[in-house]
Amino acid sequence: MPSALPSSTFRRSIRCGRVTTRSRSGETTVARYRGVIIANGTLSKPNIPTFRGDFAGTLMHTSEYRSAEIFRGKRVLVIGAGNSGCDIAVDAVHQAECVDLSVRRGYYFVPKYLFGRPSDTLNQGKPLPPWIKQRVDTLVLKQFTGDPVRFGFPAPDYKIYESHPVVNSLILHHIGHGDVHVRADVDRFEGKTVRFVDGSSADYDLVLCATGYHLDYPFIAREDLDWSGAAPDLFLNVASRRHDNLFVLGMVEASGLGWQGRYEQAELVAKLITARTEAPAAAREFSAAAAGPPPDLSGGYKYLKLGRMAYYVNKDAYRSAIRRHIGLLDAALTKGGQ
Incomplete structure (x- = not known):
């Protein structure tokens, strides 16, 4: 390579x-x-927190996780209750002596299926206004999953969809049955003892950090991507504002976006590269849009100001913007080919 x-x-x-x-x-x-496309993904550089003290057992990140066999007979602490952390905690239940889950904030838990359908396929028509969808979905979730606070989680200090929800209801099942216990945020390590910020402590053999990843494009200077914050400043999370032929694919997160959203990113890039030679006027219009004010891709939601949310968008707003530009390029390419 x-x-x-x-x-x-x-x-x-x-x-x-x-x-x-x-x-x-x-x-x-x-x-x-004719184009340079960066597509090395967003999950290549693990975010490993700095802890006070030293842990005498096994300390690892989810990026190293391959099999639940590593938990067999061990006392396990999973730090972080995002989707990966909850999935791995559920795996660990079947192998470990005990499993605890350390959290620092509240979460919303969405079952993978609602009313017999994948939960991210519901409300596929005209998007509801954010305040209505948040209110309705919060009520629906309480009927299906109950109140996570009753399971020991902190109450969320934000509304649903203002951060990525956890698509996992099995973790609540196992917490409810005593297979997993919720712990506070970690304060420090002392040998195999982990002390938490609420003053409690417990001993563990293995600590797994489900603490996410940092964006990392080490082979290109940050200024080429207008990278000044937690993520590059790209038009539609795809196109460089400095270079007409530089693109990043996959740097997007949204609840329910799935592979279709990534496919549409690739479709946009392919049509734009083609338009550079076959419909240059349309390509110049795209570049002018990229150099202008950024579009609002939030869909009206007030996302948390966290590093991991720096490239988060609303699925409907994002796909609508991407498809609009695809349509403009399509029209120009069709006209140019006649």
Whole structure:
């Protein structure tokens, strides 16, 4: 596999339409491309918190998790109750001596199925206003999952959909049956003892950090992506505002977006690259839009100001914006081909 040259070399390659790669043997190759697409994903650099003290047992991140066999007969603490943390805690129940789940904030738990259908397929028509959907869905969830506070979780300090919900109701099942216990945020390690911020403590053999990932595009300078905060500032989370031929695919999160949203990202990029030569006026209009004020992709929701939410969008608002630009390029390409 070729390895990227330093970002300065890669940056010059973007400007002149050339990409230079270097193999492990040191051989360089130069090729000219109509576009450069970064698609190394958002889950490559684990976010590993810094803890006070030292843990004498096994400390690992979800990125290292392969099989629930590692939990067999162990006292396990999972830090973080996002989707990965809850899924792994449910796995651990069947192998571990005991399982605890450390959390710092409240969560909304959504069953994978509601009314016999996948929960993310409901309300596929015209989107409801945020305040109505939040109120209705909160009431529906209480009927299906109950109040998570009763299971030991803190009360959420935000409304549903202002952060990514946890699509897992099995964790509540196991907590309700005493298979998993909810713990407060970690304060420090002392050997195999973990002390929590509420003053409680317990001993563990294995601590697993389900603490997410940092965005990482190490082969390109941050200024090329207008990266000043927790995530690059890209038009529609896809297109560089500095380089007409530089794109990032997959840097998007939204409840219910699924693979269809990523497919539409790729479709937009493919049509835009084609339009650069076959419908240049339409391509210039896209570039002008990319250089202008960013569109509101929140759908009216007030997302939490967290690093992991920096590239979060509303599914309906996002797909509508992407499809609108696809439609404009389609029309121009069809007209140009006649």
